[in-house]
Amino acid sequence: xxxxxxMERLEALLQSVSPEERDEAMQYYNDYFDDAGxxxxxxxxxELESPEKVAAIxxxxxxxxxxxxxxxxxxxxxxxTGYTDxxxxxxxxxxxxxxxxxxxxxxxxxxxxxxxxxxxxxxxxIMIICVGVPTVIPAVGGILLGILGVLAxxxxxxxxxxxxxxxxMIGGVVCFAAGLVQLFHFAPAGVLLIGIGLLLxxxxxxxTAAIWWLCIIKVFPSIFRWFVELCRKPFQKRR
Amino acid sequence: MVFNTGAxxxxxxxxxxxxxxxxxxxxxxxxQDVRRALxxxxxxxxxxxxxxxxxxxxxxxxxxxxxxNRRYYKVTEKGLAQLNLYRVEWKSYSxxxxxxxxxxxxx
Numbered sequence: 001x002x003x004x005x006x007m008e009r010l011e012a013l014l015q016s017v018s019p020e021e022r023d024e025a026m027q028y029y030n031d032y033f034d035d036a037g038x039x040x041x042x043x044x045x046x047e048l049e050s051p052e053k054v055a056a057i058x059x060x061x062x063x064x065x066x067x068x069x070x071x072x073x074x075x076x077x078x079x080x081t082g083y084t085d086x087x088x089x090x091x092x093x094x095x096x097x098x099x100x101x102x103x104x105x106x107x108x109x110x111x112x113x114x115x116x117x118x119x120x121x122x123x124x125x126i127m128i129i130c131v132g133v134p135t136v137i138p139a140v141g142g143i144l145l146g147i148l149g150v151l152a153x154x155x156x157x158x159x160x161x162x163x164x165x166x167x168x169m170i171g172g173v174v175c176f177a178a179g180l181v182q183l184f185h186f187a188p189a190g191v192l193l194i195g196i197g198l199l200l201x202x203x204x205x206x207x208t209a210a211i212w213w214l215c216i217i218k219v220f221p222s223i224f225r226w227f228v229e230l231c232r233k234p235f236q237k238r239r
Numbered sequence: 240m241v242f243n244t245g246a247x248x249x250x251x252x253x254x255x256x257x258x259x260x261x262x263x264x265x266x267x268x269x270x271q272d273v274r275r276a277l278x279x280x281x282x283x284x285x286x287x288x289x290x291x292x293x294x295x296x297x298x299x300x301x302x303x304x305x306x307x308n309r310r311y312y313k314v315t316e317k318g319l320a321q322l323n324l325y326r327v328e329w330k331s332y333s334x335x336x337x338x339x340x341x342x343x344x345x346x
Contacts, residue, residue, distance in 0.1 A: 031266050048281050053282060
């Protein structure tokens with residue numbers, strides 16, 4: 001964790017206190033890092049331990065000040081190791097040492113500590129990557145390609161309907177033309193063909209316009225946006 | 240330090256440290272100065288300073304330093320009075336304890 005991450009986390013943890021108090025604390029710790037200098041950044045962060053601990057101490061200081069009590073006088077004291085607020089101590093003595101008391105108990109507690117050790121964590125992460133990547137990437141890839149397939153199918157249907165509409169319109173025009181020719185041979189049939197032709201042109205035009213409006217203007221942009229959003233999501237979470 | 244002590248002594252030490260700087264001093268330096276007497280952790284002093292400020296024993300002001308605003312702490316009249324009270328108390332307390340210890344040694 002670097003200074004920026006530390007301060008961002010601290011600010012987030014102080015959302016429950018008033019903006020005035022938050023600004024005060026942020027000003028103090030920003031000054032503190034500035035005055036300690038970049039070369040001491042790591043040491044300061046180590047000594048502060050964690051943003052959680054700093055935030056807890058700030059909040060406790062505020063609540064006891066509001067109560068009008070002497071500041072955490074009941075809970076704090078000086079020890080060989082320095083000034084300590086006993087509420088923020090982490091008890092590192094394993095319980096097994098008290099109950100077990102013998103050599104076996106000690107070994108047990110140390111063994112348990114091993115499970116949280118750094119090398120083991122790194123090993124577990126490597127294992128997760130080794131096992132996870134070969135299964136997760138094909139799975140995610142498959143799902144994405146599946147979605148892509150469904151989208152392509154929808155697109156295909158839309159294109160088919162569009163061309164059907166255009167086809168009906170062309171058929172209508174042809175029918176209308178045939179009706180005009182027929183008008184001179186047998187007038188009622190001509191009028192009928194002209195009527196059917198006009199109806200077909202209208203039908204085709206409505207179909208074409210409807211599918212155009214539905215797909216090109218409404219559906220496709222939103223599907224496209226949704227798909228892009230879906231692909232971006234795993235990367236956004238990491239920030 | 241093997242003796243466990245309450246927060247009043249920390250208040251007194253912080254007031255003493257800040258009052259030693261006539262022009263005021265800042266958080267990092269206060270921490271370093273207090274650490275010459277007590278092994279306080281870096282997160283301990285902010286709430287103490289903030290509370291002393293609210294009790295009007297300390298006042299703050301911002302001053303440009305190195306192209307940024309640095310917050311300075313300065314002891315107020317009330318803070319000085321409080322510090323004098325602590326001084327008197329500490330003197331009588333430490334004298335009594337010292338006398339008791341040294342009588343024990345000579346007996």
